[in-house]
Amino acid sequence: MNIKLTLLLSFFLMSLQAQRTVGLFENDSLAFNGYTLWTPNNSTYLIDNCGHLIKEWQSAFRPGLSVYLLENGHLLRTGGLSGAFNGAGRGGIIEEFNWEGERIWHYEVASSEFHQHHDIEPMPNGNILVIAWEKKNSAEAREAGSSRNVAYWPEVIFELEKLPDNEAKVVWEWHAWDHLIQDHDSTEANFGVVKDHPELFNINYRQPSGGSNGDWLHFNGIFYDEVRDEIILSARNFNEIYIIDHSTSTEEAAGHTGGQHGKGGDILYRWGNPEAYGRGTLEHRKLFGQHDARIIEAGHFYQNQISIFNNGAGRPGSNFSSIEVIEPPIDDSGYYQLGQDSIYGPDQPSWQYTAPVPTDFYSNNMAGVHALPNNNFLICEANKGKFFEVSLDGGVVWTYQNPATNSGPIPQGTVLTAVNTPSVFRATRYAPDYPGLSDKDLTPGPPIELDPLPSECMIFGEQTSAISEAVTYDFDLKVSHDNNGIHIWQLKQKLLTIELMDFSGRAIQKKISRDSYTNLNTLNLVSGIYILHVTDGSSMQTFSQKIFIGQ
Numbered sequence: 001m002n003i004k005l006t007l008l009l010s011f012f013l014m015s016l017q018a019q020r021t022v023g024l025f026e027n028d029s030l031a032f033n034g035y036t037l038w039t040p041n042n043s044t045y046l047i048d049n050c051g052h053l054i055k056e057w058q059s060a061f062r063p064g065l066s067v068y069l070l071e072n073g074h075l076l077r078t079g080g081l082s083g084a085f086n087g088a089g090r091g092g093i094i095e096e097f098n099w100e101g102e103r104i105w106h107y108e109v110a111s112s113e114f115h116q117h118h119d120i121e122p123m124p125n126g127n128i129l130v131i132a133w134e135k136k137n138s139a140e141a142r143e144a145g146s147s148r149n150v151a152y153w154p155e156v157i158f159e160l161e162k163l164p165d166n167e168a169k170v171v172w173e174w175h176a177w178d179h180l181i182q183d184h185d186s187t188e189a190n191f192g193v194v195k196d197h198p199e200l201f202n203i204n205y206r207q208p209s210g211g212s213n214g215d216w217l218h219f220n221g222i223f224y225d226e227v228r229d230e231i232i233l234s235a236r237n238f239n240e241i242y243i244i245d246h247s248t249s250t251e252e253a254a255g256h257t258g259g260q261h262g263k264g265g266d267i268l269y270r271w272g273n274p275e276a277y278g279r280g281t282l283e284h285r286k287l288f289g290q291h292d293a294r295i296i297e298a299g300h301f302y303q304n305q306i307s308i309f310n311n312g313a314g315r316p317g318s319n320f321s322s323i324e325v326i327e328p329p330i331d332d333s334g335y336y337q338l339g340q341d342s343i344y345g346p347d348q349p350s351w352q353y354t355a356p357v358p359t360d361f362y363s364n365n366m367a368g369v370h371a372l373p374n375n376n377f378l379i380c381e382a383n384k385g386k387f388f389e390v391s392l393d394g395g396v397v398w399t400y401q402n403p404a405t406n407s408g409p410i411p412q413g414t415v416l417t418a419v420n421t422p423s424v425f426r427a428t429r430y431a432p433d434y435p436g437l438s439d440k441d442l443t444p445g446p447p448i449e450l451d452p453l454p455s456e457c458m459i460f461g462e463q464t465s466a467i468s469e470a471v472t473y474d475f476d477l478k479v480s481h482d483n484n485g486i487h488i489w490q491l492k493q494k495l496l497t498i499e500l501m502d503f504s505g506r507a508i509q510k511k512i513s514r515d516s517y518t519n520l521n522t523l524n525l526v527s528g529i530y531i532l533h534v535t536d537g538s539s540m541q542t543f544s545q546k547i548f549i550g551q
Contacts, residue, residue, distance in 0.1 A: 019413055020412065020413070021401065021412065021413055021414055021415060021416055022402070022410060022412060022414065022416070023051045023400065023401060023403050023412060023447050023448065023449045024050060024051030024399075024400050024447070025399040025400065025401065026396070027049050027050055027051075027398055027457050027458075027460075028397035029529075029548055030374075030376070030391060030395070030397040031049060031376070031397040031398035031460070032372040032374045032376055032389065032398075032429065032431075033049050033432065033460055034049065034372075034429040034430055034432060035047065035048055035054055035429065035430045035432070035437065036049075036378070036387065036400070036427055036428070036429045036430075037067060037069050037427065037428050037429075037430065038067070038380070038387075038402065038424050038425075038426065038428070039063045039077060039425075040063070040385065040402055040404045040406075040423070040424050041063070041404060041405070041406050041407070041408065042059050042060065042061065042062060043058055043059075043408070044056065044057040044067050044075060044077060045448060046069070047448065048442075048444055048459060049398065049457075049460075050444065050455065050457035050458070050459060051400055051448070051455075051457070052444035052445055052447060053444070053445040053447065053448050054442050054443075054444060054445070055440075056101075057075050057097050057101050058101060059079055059095060059097075059103075060079070061079025061080055061081070061095070062079065062080045063077070063078065063079065063425060064078035064080040064089075064091025064092060064093065064116065064117070064118075065078060065089055065091065065117075065118050065119065065366070065425035065426070066078055066120055068120075068122050068428070069428075069430055069436045069437075071435040071436050072435075072436060073098070073099045073435075073436045073437070073438075073440055074098050074099070074104070074436075075095075075096065075097040075098075075099075076095075076096050076120070076122055077095050077096075078091040078092075078093065078094055078095075078116065078119075078120055079091060079092065079093040079094075079095055080092060080093075081093050081110045081115075083110045083111070083112075084112045084113075084115065084135070085117070085135070086212060086213060087117060087133065087153065087213055087215040087218075088215070088218075088365070089117045089118040089220060090115065090117050091109075091116040091118065091120075092108060092109060092110035092115055092116055092117075093106060093107070093110065093116075094106065094107050094109065094120060094128065094130070094160075096162075099440055105162060105166060106166050107166060107167070107168045109130055109132055109158070109160075112135070113134060113135055114132045114133065114134050114135075114158075115132055115133050116131065116132045117131060117133060117219075118131055118219065119131055119219075119221050120222070121222045121223060121224050123159070123224050123226075124226055126161075126162065127159050127160060127161050127171065128159070128160045128168075129157060129158070129160075129222055129231065130158045130159075131156075131219045131222050131233075132155070132157075133154070133156070133214075133215065134153065134156045134175065134177070135151065135153060135214070136152045136154060136214070138150055138151050140152075143188065144177070144180055144182070144188065144190065144203055145180065145182030145184050145185045145190055145191065145203050145204070146182070146207065147182075147185075147204050147207070148204075148207050148210070150208050150209075150210040150214065151208065151210075151214040152177075152207075152208055152214045152216050153208070153213075153215050153216055154175065154176045155175075155176045155216075155217050155219045155233075155235075156173060156174065156176070156177075157174040157175075157222070157233075158170050158172075158173050159171050159172035159173065172246070172249075172250050172253070173250050174231075174244060174250075174253040174254075174265050175254065175265075176201055176217060178253075178254045178265060179199070179200050179201055179266055180200060180203045181194055181197040181200035181201065181202055181203070182204055183204075184204055194277060194278035195277060195278030195279050197277070198267065198270065198277040198279065198338070198344070199256075199263060199267045199268075200266065200267065200277075201217070201238075205238065205275075205276050206237050206276075215237070216237065217235040217237055217238055218235060218236040218238075219233055219234065219236075220236050220292075221233070221234035221291055221293055221294075221368075222234075223293060223294040224246070225243075225295050227295075228334070229246045229247045230244065230246055230268065231243070231244050232293050232294060232295065232306065234290055234291055234292065234293045234308075236289050236290065236291070236311075236365075238272075238273060238276045239272050239276070239285060239287045239288055239289065239290065240270050240271065240272040240273045240276055240287060241270065241272055241287070241290065241293040241308060242267050242268075242269070242270050243267070243268045243269040243270075243328070244265060244266075244268060245259040245260060245261050245265065245268055247260040247261075248264055252264045252265065253265035261335065268336050270344055271286065271287075271326060271328070271344050271345075271346075272286050272290065273285045273286070273287060274343040274344070279341075279342055279343050282316065284343065286310075287310055287324075288311060288312045288314050288315045289311040289312070289313035289364070289365065290308050290309060290310045290311055291308075291311060291365075291368055291382075291426075292307075292308065292309045292367065292368035292426060293308045294307060294371075296325070296371040299373055300373065301375045301392065302325045302327075302371065305325050305327045305328075306325070306326050306327075306328065307323065307324070307369050307370075307371050307377065308323070308324045308325075308369070309323060309363075309368050309369045309379070309380075310323065310324050311364060311365065311367060312362060313364050313365070319359070319364070320354065320355070320358035320359045320360075320361060321354075321363050321367065321381070322352055322353060322354045322361075323353040323369050323390075324351075324352055325349055325350045325351040325352070326346055326349050326350060327346060327350050328344075328345075328346075329344070329346065351392065353377065353390055353394055362383075363382045363384065365382065365383065366380075366383065366423065366425045366426070367379075367381060367382035367425075367426070368380045368382070368425070368426035368428075370427070370428050370429060372429060373431060375391070376389050376390060376391050376392070376397065377389065377390050378398075378427060378428070380424055380425075380426050380427040382423050382425060383423050384401075384421055384423070385401060385421055385422040385423050386399070386401055386402070387399070387402070387424075387427045388400070402422045402423075402424050403422070403447070403448050404422055404448055405422040409448050409449055409450050410422070410450060411449065411450040411451040412447075412449045412451045412452050412453050413451070458529075458548075460548035461548055477489070477490055477534060477543055478490075478491075479532065479534075479543075479545060481522070481547055483523075484519075484521075484522075484523070485519050486500065486519070486520040486547065487517070487518075487519055488517070488518045488519070488520070488534065489516060489517050490516060491516075493514045493515070494514065494536055495512065495513075495536075495537035496512070496513055496518070496535065496537065497510070497512050497533075497534070497535040497537065498511045498512070498513065498532075498533070498534050499535075500520055500522075500530055500532055500533075501531045501532075501533065502528065502529075502530055502531075508525065509521075520532075522549050527548075527549060528548070528549065529546055529547070529548055529549075530546075530547050530548075530549055531544060531545070531546055531547070532545045532546075532547055
């Protein structure tokens with residue numbers, strides 16, 4: 001049964017007090033229960049599904065642009081630094097904070113030669129993959145076959161190993177400049193037929209406009225595929241995503257041989273715009289200024305496929321955004337295959353989301369999508385600062401409006417306009433059993449917005465995944481529930497009356513017990529909201545909890 005959080009009381013109070021414009025709008029029982037992380041300003045917020053603040057971290061820097069909660073409970077965040085590069089998405093400093101908010105490590109990637117921007121990616125080995133611009137002047141560009149006398153900022157990927165005393169060491173690197181093709185200057189070594197080399201970047205495709213900004217490819221996202229030891233990249237200006245090999249050495253990554261695929265640092269797979277490699281036109285394009293390409297984790301209906309936020313900027317007909325899930329064509333040996341038309345497939349996504357009125361859902365830049373364990377997708381409509389979760393049938397089951405501008409939280413009821421709407425680069429949701437949340441204080445605080453309205457929101461399902469993390473109450477009671485039933489522990493063998501009632505008040509089960517552990521079997525119950533009452537026979541204190549039981 002689909003139980004909607006309609007917020008009836010809140011909506012009634014809105015008519016008396018103020019219109020709800022920020023914070024939580026909807027938390028359906030079909031939403032994935034967890035904790036959502038984002039950084040709209042110097043603050044980074046972690047909230048529960050009811051929009052209550054769980055944790056806040058403070059930095060001296062604005063976002064630059066991504067943020068991650070690590071498995072050790074630390075926060076890894078990028079910050080913006082001024083410098084020799086002034087492109088959109090500029091970062092420059094990477095910071096690590098512990099759960100208590102203390103900055104324990106930082107490192108700058110901001111010099112006259114290189115500058116971090118947009119995204120980083122924490123790796124399982126503790127290293128960090130970093131996207132950065134590197135500077136090539138117009139003379140260097142000419143030598144590489146550019147048809148225009150302009151400077152370029154091609155992309156570089158650094159893998160950093162964190163060291164003590166705020167130091168880091170580059171242990172692997174990859175440069176787009178090592179993988180160029182051009183058909184302009186036959187005297188250069190990289191001269192060739194562009195369409196014969198889809199593994200290379202055409203230096204004369206969508207060249208920089210000149211002046212002080214040499215941003216060329218404009219990488220805006222990076223993801224590490226641990227299973228295949230590959231890196232997924234998103235290039236907004238080329239309207240493509242790429243996969244490159246990470247199993248190479250740095251020397252091999254600079255060339256065209258080596259690594260598990262035998263292609264060095266060349267492009268293994270690309271999708272979205274075959275025009276970029278001379279094998280298509282606008283009618284073949286699939287992506288329009290996309291962001292956030294990442295592998296969908298095991299357990300999801302579309303596991304091991306790639307989810308992409310397709311911004312839709314410049315889409316023929318009208319601008320609207322969509323979510324694309326694609327399955328790259330891989331043969332039995334694990335190699336990416338070109339289609340019969342010599343264009344990398346697939347021709348159509350495995351799954352796509354658009355709004356019922358497509359133009360209602362649109363973010364010109366930034367944005368992200370996160371596949372969730374319950375087969376839903378968490379979407380960040382960045383320009384609007386709006387987060388919402390959709391199911392595979394396209395239904396919206398959770399909606400939240402970021403209430404924090406560059407200056408901090410704003411009051412509930414503030415009318416949002418094109419000027420004051422608080423945009424957000426990306427949002428990520430972490431499951432209650434995520435290792436980084438283990439043994440942490442997840443007590444909900446107030447909503448982030450100022451002057452919040454009353455809310456009857458409830459958390460559906462587990463807030464914690466381990467018995468040791470269940471909530472402790474005044475009379476030494478612990479309660480947890482899962483698919484196998486409701487579990488009740490007491491530290492003292494008091495006489496307890498345990499009752500489970502449906503939401504209409506009808507008694508479903510009743511037990512009287514002195515046992516240290518009692519189980520209520522819920523396997524045959526209809527999905528819905530139930531009320532658990534546990535009464536201590538000596539003090540007559542009663543503990544009550546709403547519990548959602550799903551099938």
